Amino acid sequence: MADAPVIRVRGLVTRFGRHVVHDGLDLDVRRGEVLGVVGGSGTGKSVLLRAIVGLLRPAEGQIEVLGQSVRDTPPDAYRRLRRRWGVMFQDGALFSSLTVRQNVEAPMREQLDLPPDVMRTLAGIKVRMVGLPEDAQGKYPSELSGGMRKRAGFARAIALDPEIVFLDEPTAGLDPIGAAAFDRLIRQLRDALGLTVFLVTHDLDSLHAVCDRVAVLADRRVLAIGSIADMLDVDHPWVREYFHGPRARAAKIMPPEPA
Amino acid sequence: MSDTPPVSDRPCDVILDGNRLRLAGHLTIDALQTFDRAAAAELARRAVVIDITETDAVDTAGAWLLVALAAQGQGGGADIHGASSHQAQLIDTVRANMPPPEAGSEATGGMTDRLARLGGRIHGGAGAAVELVSFLGQVVATIGGIILHPRRLRLTSVVHHCQEVGWNAVPIVTLMSFLIGVVLAFQGAAQLSQFGAEVFVVDLIAISILRELGILLTAIIVAGRSGSAFTAAIGSMKMREEIDAMRTLGLDPVTILVVPRVLALIVMLPALGLIADVAGLLGGAVMAWVDLGVSPAAFQARLVGNTDLWHFGVGMIKAPFFALIIGIIGCYEGMKVGGNAESLGRLTSTSVVLSIFMVIVMDAMFSIFFAVVGV
Ligand SMILES: Nc1ncnc2c1ncn2[C@@H]1O[C@H](COP(=O)(O)OP(=O)(O)O)[C@@H](O)[C@H]1O
Ligand SMILES: [Mg+2]
Numbered sequence: 075m076a077d078a079p080v081i082r083v084r085g086l087v088t089r090f091g092r093h094v095v096h097d098g099l100d101l102d103v104r105r106g107e108v109l110g111v112v113g114g115s116g117t118g119k120s121v122l123l124r125a126i127v128g129l130l131r132p133a134e135g136q137i138e139v140l141g142q143s144v145r146d147t148p149p150d151a152y153r154r155l156r157r158r159w160g161v162m163f164q165d166g167a168l169f170s171s172l173t174v175r176q177n178v179e180a181p182m183r184e185q186l187d188l189p190p191d192v193m194r195t196l197a198g199i200k201v202r203m204v205g206l207p208e209d210a211q212g213k214y215p216s217e218l219s220g221g222m223r224k225r226a227g228f229a230r231a232i233a234l235d236p237e238i239v240f241l242d243e244p245t246a247g248l249d250p251i252g253a254a255a256f257d258r259l260i261r262q263l264r265d266a267l268g269l270t271v272f273l274v275t276h277d278l279d280s281l282h283a284v285c286d287r288v289a290v291l292a293d294r295r296v297l298a299i300g301s302i303a304d305m306l307d308v309d310h311p312w313v314r315e316y317f318h319g320p321r322a323r324a325a326k327i328m329p330p331e332p333a
Numbered sequence: 334m335s336d337t338p339p340v341s342d343r344p345c346d347v348i349l350d351g352n353r354l355r356l357a358g359h360l361t362i363d364a365l366q367t368f369d370r371a372a373a374a375e376l377a378r379r380a381v382v383i384d385i386t387e388t389d390a391v392d393t394a395g396a397w398l399l400v401a402l403a404a405q406g407q408g409g410g411a412d413i414h415g416a417s418s419h420q421a422q423l424i425d426t427v428r429a430n431m432p433p434p435e436a437g438s439e440a441t442g443g444m445t446d447r448l449a450r451l452g453g454r455i456h457g458g459a460g461a462a463v464e465l466v467s468f469l470g471q472v473v474a475t476i477g478g479i480i481l482h483p484r485r486l487r488l489t490s491v492v493h494h495c496q497e498v499g500w501n502a503v504p505i506v507t508l509m510s511f512l513i514g515v516v517l518a519f520q521g522a523a524q525l526s527q528f529g530a531e532v533f534v535v536d537l538i539a540i541s542i543l544r545e546l547g548i549l550l551t552a553i554i555v556a557g558r559s560g561s562a563f564t565a566a567i568g569s570m571k572m573r574e575e576i577d578a579m580r581t582l583g584l585d586p587v588t589i590l591v592v593p594r595v596l597a598l599i600v601m602l603p604a605l606g607l608i609a610d611v612a613g614l615l616g617g618a619v620m621a622w623v624d625l626g627v628s629p630a631a632f633q634a635r636l637v638g639n640t641d642l643w644h645f646g647v648g649m650i651k652a653p654f655f656a657l658i659i660g661i662i663g664c665y666e667g668m669k670v671g672g673n674a675e676s677l678g679r680l681t682s683t684s685v686v687l688s689i690f691m692v693i694v695m696d697a698m699f700s701i702f703f704a705v706v707g708v
Contacts, residue, residue: 170673187366195432196362196394202430203393216672235362235392266423267393 078141080105080238080270081126086135088121095121097294108264108271110281113291114312119274120164123240127161128152140237157185159238160231166223168215174201174226175211181233200229204259221248232263238270245277257283278325347373354380354411357387360395377402377411386415396427468665472595475587490593498559499601503608506551510609513546514538514616522625531625535635538617543644547609549696552655555602556688560663563594564684567667568677595660602656603649610648643708651699655692662688
């Protein structure tokens with residue numbers, strides 16, 4: 075049972091009109107791991123994420139999350155299943171007419187029947203956990219910086235202590251110090267809450283710092299999956315360029331070249 | 334040393350065992366829904382140790398509960414025992430993120446408070462009026478600049494908006510005005526036939542349509558159709574920071590977005606008014622013929638012979654002013670949209686209500702003015 079993957083994708087095909095994004099994609103995510111998903115812009119990382127959480131109906135293939143099929147579960151079961159994951163979208167997708175604290179309270183309000191003061195306290199804890207300052211709680215998303223919006227989006231994603239969190243480029247657009255703090259945060263919460271993390275990222279430092287395994291999306295499928303060390307041996311132009319490039323060296327994925 | 338009965342049996346049990354508070358079961362956010370916190374806190378006050386060996390799931394909410402209960406414990410707080418390493422880590426994380434002690438919330442609702450709020454609202458309203466007028470000034474100044482340098486005019490955009498606000502509105506304006514003519518003839522006839530003065534229905538229709546109703550109702554339809562569209566379009570651009578982007582690129586949003594819309598309205602509203610006049614008279618003529626037996630020829634003769642051209646003039650003079658009001662308010666409210674979707678909706682409806690209201694106020698002022706000058 076411990077070996078059963080929490081996310082299992084088989085033969086996934088997605089297309090928009092005649093534009094095929096995934097063609098026979100397979101992917102397993104193990105319980106408790108941080109899986110980094112990398113790939114060039116437009117290779118379908120966000121689309122894969124949307125397909126897994128059921129926002130987008132794939133043309134073909136099976137997607138199972140926590141042992142249940144996302145496509146074919148009845149609405150009731152899907153609702154229960156949905157509670158067991160949290161999603162942070164690429165640009166935060168906070169509700170613009172709610173304050174940060176109300177945004178984090180929103181899933182609790184929808185799914186549970188808690189007294190308002192408890193909701194308030196729990197939302198406050200989550201907001202502090204993701205490293206937002208105290209006065210951010212009462213602010214509206216338009217009053218926050220991009221990095222703060224991402225943190226708030228993360229706080230909302232973990233509001234109900236899900237088993238899986240999907241993060242779409244959480245550190246893109248953050249300063250290096252903020253990004254490193256976000257990486258630490260992901261690890262910390264993963265350890266504390268026992269999360270499984272599906273992390274879409276471009277950030278080599280993030281990959282190095284938090285990911286247990288890396289999946290590379292290219293040529294409409296998962297080209298390679300394994301530890302970062304494994305990626306160094308993959309023979310594919312994009313993968314080589316990505317993991318052997320100067321940025322990879324700077325992120326200490328590669329040993330420095332002998333002088 | 335007797336065991337206290339459990340506070341809540343499912344799904345999380347709280348048992349006080351001497352000075353040891355034992356928790357068992359699920360300590361999760363779901364459990365919190367039914368958990369009796371007050372009773373548990375009462376028990377926690379007598380505890381020195383909180384034992385969670387028997388719990389099988391602890392999440393953030395559960396950890397918060399533990400930390401809150403522990404803080405109630407004897408001697409400045411109970412110790413939490415029996416946590417697995419993961420649970421201990423979670424509890425530490427939550428403890429580090431507990432809310433700061435409550436600052437006393439400010440009292441509200443006093444008389445001074447209410448006065449202050451009233452004053453604030455009046456001040457805000459006056460400020461908005463000043464801003465609206467200064468926006469009008471800015472637009473007029475920009476139009477003046479364009480007259481001096483005609484090449485700055487975005488002609489394509491003006492034509493596009495002429496089609497949007499003018500041409501596309503022709504069917505609805507025509508239909509509405511035709512029906513108003515029909516209604517006027519029908520209602521007028523019922524009254525006038527009592528005096529055998531049916532033929533005066535022509536004067537009734539001509540004066541009311543040409544002078545007031547044709548242009549006023551057209552302006553109201555255009556405010557609802559185009560004023561709201563202006564606010565929504567400019568507002569959503571503002572929301573996505575497109576307006577800021579324009580400014581940084583040295584493009585003036587007033588020249589690019591506002592002036593073409595306002596100019597298109599100033600050109601098209603009189604045209605729509607003219608169409609409305611014709612359709613209204615036509616509707617009246619049809620009804621007069623069907624209901625009163627006033628033949629089209631008699632209607633025309635009476636219309637041409639007996640109606641002062643000034644009635645038409647008065648209606649047409651008002652049109653550009655109404656257009657200016659609708660255009661300025663529509664664009665101004667759009668520019669006021671902030672970062673959230675709610676303000677877009679709110680300001681769109683404000684834009685429609687305010688421009689219709691201002692059009693009617695303006696119409697009343699024109700009535701007084703024309704009465705004084707005697708046309
Ligand atoms: N709603 C959509 N309609 C049409 N094409 C889409 C849609 N969403 C994504 N795509 C296309 O799918 C491809 C993958 O997009 P995406 O998953 O967002 O890329 P990324 O890997 O950068 O996140 C892109 O080529 C994009 O144009
Ligand atoms: Mg993406």
